Amino acid sequence: MASYSCTPARGGMLTSLALSSLLGLSLLSPAAQAEGGFVGLQGGITDSQDMDSFGNTIKLTFGPNITDRLALEFGIMDIGEASYDDPKADFTDVADDKPPTFKNAKHGTVAGTKATASEQAYATYTGFASARPQSFLITFRYRFPLTDSIDFFLKTGANLWVADYDTVEIKAFQDQTISRRIVSTKQTSAVDQISGGGFFWRALPDLALRAELETTALDSKEFSRVRFQLITLGAQYEF
Numbered sequence: 001m002a003s004y005s006c007t008p009a010r011g012g013m014l015t016s017l018a019l020s021s022l023l024g025l026s027l028l029s030p031a032a033q034a035e036g037g038f039v040g041l042q043g044g045i046t047d048s049q050d051m052d053s054f055g056n057t058i059k060l061t062f063g064p065n066i067t068d069r070l071a072l073e074f075g076i077m078d079i080g081e082a083s084y085d086d087p088k089a090d091f092t093d094v095a096d097d098k099p100p101t102f103k104n105a106k107h108g109t110v111a112g113t114k115a116t117a118s119e120q121a122y123a124t125y126t127g128f129a130s131a132r133p134q135s136f137l138i139t140f141r142y143r144f145p146l147t148d149s150i151d152f153f154l155k156t157g158a159n160l161w162v163a164d165y166d167t168v169e170i171k172a173f174q175d176q177t178i179s180r181r182i183v184s185t186k187q188t189s190a191v192d193q194i195s196g197g198g199f200f201w202r203a204l205p206d207l208a209l210r211a212e213l214e215t216t217a218l219d220s221k222e223f224s225r226v227r228f229q230l231i232t233l234g235a236q237y238e239f
Contacts, residue, residue, distance in 0.1 A: 035065035042234030055080015075137035083130030089172035129168035
């Protein structure tokens with residue numbers, strides 16, 4: 001699924017999510033509820049090979065069962081804050097005409113300034129530091145019964161996300177002092193695909209434990225594409 005990126009105000013994005021929620025609720029009509037509906041809550045861990053640190057995932061899901069195997073699933077998800085480690089300053093061979101350099105600075109830009117009569121040489125790194133994505137999910141989920149109490153399922157759909165992100169500025173001076181500050185906090189949003197699979201174990205007739213592995217991406221013109229894997233465990237109530 002192609003990613004669509006934009007930078008709306010928070011109010012506009014929240015309005016879009018509210019309208020999506022109303023659309024979802026409208027589908028919970030008597031016809032759509034021929035097989036009932038569900039609501040669930042899950043929590044778990046976030047992992048990424050693209051970023052250096054990340055928070056925990058929490059997700060609320062709800063929707064109608066279209067058939068006894070196919071469900072239209074809506075969700076509200078927070079995967080926590082994800083961030084890059086700051087680049088490391090390298091003071092090797094620093095001189096008046098050669099400012100410090102930075103290692104592992106691929107997520108930003110580096111500019112060098114030579115020494116003057118009143119100022120020592122220094123280098124400045126400016127780049128993406130962290131983001132806190134929050135999502136509204138629209139997916140289709142299909143169950144495959146394995147036993148009387150255990151089902152396997154697959155799902156795919158759209159991840160409509162919005163994230164506040166920070167840009168950091170780090171200066172490394174000739175005398176090996178370093179300064180760091182957040183220069184801006186902005187917001188971006190996009191629509192990306194989310195896919196996954198997992199298992200249901202029906203502990204009670206109307207209550208199931210749910211274990212799930214999902215993968216999704218943040219693909220915005222504001223920063224390089226990053227991919228996340230989400231492992232969650234929770235409970236789902238069927239009605």
